[in-house]
Amino acid sequence: MNAQERFAAARLWAAARAPYLTSALFALTPLIDPAASPRLPSDENWNVHLNPGSTADTPVPELGWWLLHQVGHLLRDHHTRAEPYRDQTLRWDRAADAEINDDLEGAPAEAVSPDALGLPEGLLAERYADLLDLIDVPDHLVACGRAPFTGPSVMTALERELLTRAVAAEIDARGTAPAGWRRWAETTLRPEVDWRTLLAALVRRGLTQAAGRVDFSYRRPSRRAPSAPGIVLPALVRPLLRVHVIVDTSGSIADDTLSRALGELNGILRATGNRRVDVTCCDAAAHPVQRVRDLAQVELVGGGGTDLRPGFEAAARADVVIVLTDGDTPWPERRPRPYTMICLFDGGAAPEWASSVRIRRDAA
Incomplete structure (x- = not known):
């Protein structure tokens, strides 16, 4: 041949x-x-x-x-x-x-x-x-x-x-x-978007969406003239955003993985100018809220089973809730009021009502 x-x-x-x-x-x-x-x-x-x-x-x-x-x-x-x-x-x-x-x-x-x-x-x-x-x-x-x-x-x-x-x-x-x-x-x-890029985009979207929520307050009177004398009109105000991070500290997630993810999240929040962060560590129960100015200050406590629903209850008054978990947990039956974003490690799935990003352990 x-x-x-x-x-x-x-x-x-x-x-x-x-x-x-x-x-x-x-x-x-x-x-x-x-x-x-x-x-x-x-x-x-x-x-x-x-x-x-x-x-x-x-x-x-x-x-x-x-x-x-x-x-x-x-x-x-x-x-x-x-x-x-x-x-x-x-x-x-x-x-x-x-x-x-x-x-x-x-x-x-x-x-x-x-x-x-x-x-x-x-x-x-x-x-x-x-x-x-x-x-x-x-x-x-x-x-x-x-x-x-x-x-x-x-x-x-x-x-x-x-x-x-x-x-x-x-x-x-x-x-x-x-x-x-x-x-x-x-x-x-199914090209995989770098999780850090996606995480930053979702956090910024949540902060922008929450920042658009305004309410009336009598602490600052409205500049509009009232229709009748003696009436004080409330003004529209935009409150300081409350960000609450729920950290799944059950035994299935390694502390070093969570620490690296918290560090990445900390950088994103600082870049957006938001420095008020509440953190709840949650395994089968919600541990006391930690109010920190730097996520490096968070003390990871827990190590039992997994049920993040108490964590959502602790974060009910937040504007933005960010959850770090492997997804192996019961979820709230109804969509929480805050904008919710879930960072998933390994398997597991997020509920349909939340934005989510999948974080590989080897890339965290």
Whole structure:
């Protein structure tokens, strides 16, 4: 078989091995390139560069493995993500290979993988790039390398984006792909907004919404003239916002996780200019309210079961209530009067009447 025929056979082998990547494999365009390495390097336009000599001499399963590898680079947008490492090409190539190859069985002996490097599996290339600074890479491990040049583009940028989402949807629907591909599909289809950004937006929304609540007060007479003499009209006033933080201190949540989340929340509240904060630690019961000017002053007390309803009762007079919990609790049956935002750790769910943000423990 010549190089083109062997490429076609290798693509069929790869599609049978990883059917969830079939659409991506058949979107590849073979490009004859005598300067290409035997590892079928790809370029950002979804061209695979075939060296006619080495391709014709390489067994079909090995070529198929490299096609799966190159599809991994393209779907995970490694060409774009490589930009910050333009002066560290080899380091990035090794890191990108490590991200892909922990999901590919039957790797050639020279392929870079987390196992071969003695590094943890399941990390992103950027993290592997950091770790590669700390280790000596064995001489026999060789990154797949770059294509010598960028070939013509058969697909538009929009078509490539649609193809990427279609492959992610296929992986998500099958549910049988390796863990790394399932994580990639989840991120592609349901990108996770950084929880700190979302938390800041929700806090500001709550403070803005609560600040719009005004009431009448006779402490400051209205400037409007009364319709009859002797009558004093009340003026509209905007009271100081009362923020109440309910902290779930049941045994299921680690103190260090709560402390870091409280620190982040403290910075947001200070940035908005609000310095009046009441805090209630709550496990199966509400502990005494702590009025603090800095959330670092909060003493976390508790450690029993979980029922946050007493905490909501303690916070009934607040304008904004922020709850830090894993969600494993009974919720009030009715929507509380204050604007309520729930920060969820791990699993669990917030009630429909509250805004919520999910905080990963490893990112808190």
